[in-house]
Amino acid sequence: MDPSERYCYNPVLRWNPEVEDYFIKAYGPHHFSRISKALTRPSCYSCIRVNTLNTTSDAVIEKLQGIIQDSGFQNGVDGINLNKTELKDSLNDSNIEVEVGESEHDMNALKGSFENGTISKCQIPGLEYVVFVKGSGPHSTDYDYAPERPPKEVIVSRKCAEAVLRGAQVFVPGVMACSAHVEKGDLVAVSVAVEQPGVDGGWATGITRGTVLQGLQTDPHYFERSGLYIGQGTTMMSRAGIFRVLQGIAVDMNNRIFNLPSFHDVLEGEIFLQNLPSIVTAHALDPQKGERILDMCAAPGGKTTAIAILMRDEGEVVAVDRSHNKVQNIQKLAAEMGLKCINTYKLDALKAVCRRNESNGMSALCSDKINSCTNIQNSDLLRLHEEVSSTTVEGLDADTTCKEKVSNEKGNDRTYISKADIRKNMRRMRNGPGRNQCLGGRAEPSKGFSPNSFDRVLLDAPCSALGLRPRLFAGEETVNSLRSHGKYQRRMFDQAVQLVRPGGVIVYSTCTINPGENEALVRYALDTYKYLSLAPQNPRIGGPGLVGCCEFPDGYVEEWLRPGEEELVQRFDPSSPLDTIGFFIAKFSVGSKEV
Numbered sequence: 001m002d003p004s005e006r007y008c009y010n011p012v013l014r015w016n017p018e019v020e021d022y023f024i025k026a027y028g029p030h031h032f033s034r035i036s037k038a039l040t041r042p043s044c045y046s047c048i049r050v051n052t053l054n055t056t057s058d059a060v061i062e063k064l065q066g067i068i069q070d071s072g073f074q075n076g077v078d079g080i081n082l083n084k085t086e087l088k089d090s091l092n093d094s095n096i097e098v099e100v101g102e103s104e105h106d107m108n109a110l111k112g113s114f115e116n117g118t119i120s121k122c123q124i125p126g127l128e129y130v131v132f133v134k135g136s137g138p139h140s141t142d143y144d145y146a147p148e149r150p151p152k153e154v155i156v157s158r159k160c161a162e163a164v165l166r167g168a169q170v171f172v173p174g175v176m177a178c179s180a181h182v183e184k185g186d187l188v189a190v191s192v193a194v195e196q197p198g199v200d201g202g203w204a205t206g207i208t209r210g211t212v213l214q215g216l217q218t219d220p221h222y223f224e225r226s227g228l229y230i231g232q233g234t235t236m237m238s239r240a241g242i243f244r245v246l247q248g249i250a251v252d253m254n255n256r257i258f259n260l261p262s263f264h265d266v267l268e269g270e271i272f273l274q275n276l277p278s279i280v281t282a283h284a285l286d287p288q289k290g291e292r293i294l295d296m297c298a299a300p301g302g303k304t305t306a307i308a309i310l311m312r313d314e315g316e317v318v319a320v321d322r323s324h325n326k327v328q329n330i331q332k333l334a335a336e337m338g339l340k341c342i343n344t345y346k347l348d349a350l351k352a353v354c355r356r357n358e359s360n361g362m363s364a365l366c367s368d369k370i371n372s373c374t375n376i377q378n379s380d381l382l383r384l385h386e387e388v389s390s391t392t393v394e395g396l397d398a399d400t401t402c403k404e405k406v407s408n409e410k411g412n413d414r415t416y417i418s419k420a421d422i423r424k425n426m427r428r429m430r431n432g433p434g435r436n437q438c439l440g441g442r443a444e445p446s447k448g449f450s451p452n453s454f455d456r457v458l459l460d461a462p463c464s465a466l467g468l469r470p471r472l473f474a475g476e477e478t479v480n481s482l483r484s485h486g487k488y489q490r491r492m493f494d495q496a497v498q499l500v501r502p503g504g505v506i507v508y509s510t511c512t513i514n515p516g517e518n519e520a521l522v523r524y525a526l527d528t529y530k531y532l533s534l535a536p537q538n539p540r541i542g543g544p545g546l547v548g549c550c551e552f553p554d555g556y557v558e559e560w561l562r563p564g565e566e567e568l569v570q571r572f573d574p575s576s577p578l579d580t581i582g583f584f585i586a587k588f589s590v591g592s593k594e595v
Ligand SMILES: C[S@@+](CC[C@H](N)C(=O)[O-])C[C@H]1O[C@@H](n2cnc3c(N)ncnc32)[C@H](O)[C@@H]1O
Pocket: 278, 296, 297, 298, 299, 300, 301, 302, 303, 304, 320, 321, 322, 323, 326, 347, 348, 349, 350, 397, 398, 399, 401, 402, 403, 404, 460, 461, 462, 463
């Protein structure tokens, strides 16, 4: 095999065959293949939301420029220097039709945002507080291959590789296999073990941790790893060390396929790394000062804090999540950003509505102040909740569903102190103690809220996360698991509808490309609740939704949007010039519930 075909990054995303058929019906074969390709790559820029209550975009840009200079990025070491033409080309390099009218205007504003340099302000009206930092890639890497002297290699797990593509290092737990005789300081080619179809019809990588590689075709999964090389690095310990210690950096990645500056733990309280569609979601909700807002699936709090800042910290944002630890994370983020209007609760969003108990004469004990029920003994309601909960998909828990801020970098608790760590500590000293140092309070449980008690509700639903990038494998979702996600989301939406007041607003969003969790939810909402209508969103930079329906081999028909509805939702296509994650936003106006 030609080494240039083997030692390169050209992954093909694998899907469950039925899911692939379904998506091909939805998008057409060429468009779906572009989406699949785009999903294997990270977006070409980092998107930073500035906390306008504490600072300004200009101040943040100045600080980030200093940090980038300190870290050597600007010296071309990491290839981040913005090449205007390159970037404009990458934004234009698509066959996807860009929507017209307002959206085209916003789209041009987005392109314009990149024209001033490496770090730039978003030029979409209203989003000037969003800052973009341009990355680069894909770069080709010379792995110094010679027929008799194949490069020393390290194979990493898929999760590790996805984190590396986003800018992380290779940590010890991520290493699956390594060449014999690797010593500290060796240059190694890093490839990824991706799931392959197994004999039992499932998927498996088939590589046991600790496998010795010879660099020969007899190595396990040699041919499958063709085109799955994610860069070159220097080992920070010997082969024996890598498989003996439990943590630390195993490979310092110094020759990456994609270079994206990492701003984790930088300027805490002043900025938040957030995907552009998530920021747009908060705008679509259009929260007003003094209102009472519910964020039903709020952790880690990215959209909660964006909403609170749009409200200038005036009013109340009730942020709930079913995971205790995740609720604490929202509290920490709110404290870090200095936001006072956020109240957090641990609550299963499927049980978010509490009612007066009319059947046994007991009154619901709802706190007048916060309308949060602290006690409820309605057996009928509880039974209903049990039924609803039983539709929960196995494994659809907090950790697997909130993938927007995926943390694969398990090895972050490392003992090795790199120059990067020293720089980080210096920055911390400059920036104050930050999120990790501030204590989170207790995650107060809630038994739910009174019907009609919120002006606006955001349901950023747990989903299949099939829009997240970069992704190297998509075979785990089946048509049935996708349908289960849809059922779960409809049950949550039912709760949202009860909690919002007449005249209020519901925004529903997901980070998946699956129409069954997007357009089909909108169809369910409009057909079930006649007093709901789709509302226009501002800004609108995403594309139109999918119109029509899909008939499955088992006869099930999934209905999407009807003509005229498509321009009222925002669908962020990962293969479009915006280069965002796959995302979907629908906004509903709530009419009189009496009808
Ligand atoms: C997509 S993430 C939310 C991201 C968040 N809105 C943000 O922007 O930072 C989905 C969240 O839903 C939570 N979740 C899943 N099932 C839930 C349930 N039944 N009740 C409440 N939260 C749930 C997960 O713990 C996860 O944090």
